[in-house]
Amino acid sequence: MIPVLLLMTIGLIIGYVLRNKIKFILISNKATTLIIYMLLFLLGIGVGLNKTIVSNMTNIGLQAILITFGAVLGSLIFAYITYKLFFIQKNEK
Known part of the structure; x- marks a missing residue:
């Protein structure tokens, strides 16, 4: 479990540092898709x-x-209930 958390943390740090690099983001997205297909x-x-x-x-x-x-x-069902409870404005009289 420690190696998984360590790799995730390292990836998070690298992603944060390179978050403004458009070319890196595009390559990263393509690599992620390819790796998911392989898995x-x-x-x-x-x-x-x-x-x-x-x-x-x-x-x-x-x-x-x-x-x-x-x-x-x-x-x-729960999305409908949530929509009814929180997103529909009730007519106030």
């Missing part, structure tokens, strides 16, 4: 190599769809 690809390989996950893919897929549906529905 997703490697994650897919790891999942594909796991026999337990592959054999239970239909069950896991159904659970993932249900969890996703519930999360989206819950977010919409």
Whole structure:
């Protein structure tokens, strides 16, 4: 955990120092996107190599769809409630 926090802190400091360098920001954004794609690809390989996950893919897929549906529905409901409570001006009489 210490190496992760140390690397994050070093990255934060470097980012702060170079925050006004447009060329660095553009390169950093492209590198971040490329690294995320690489991580997703490697994650897919790891999942594909796991026999337990592959054999239970239909069950896991159904659970993932249900969890996703519930999360989206819950977010919409609470966003609507928040909008009604805090962003709609009430008519004062």
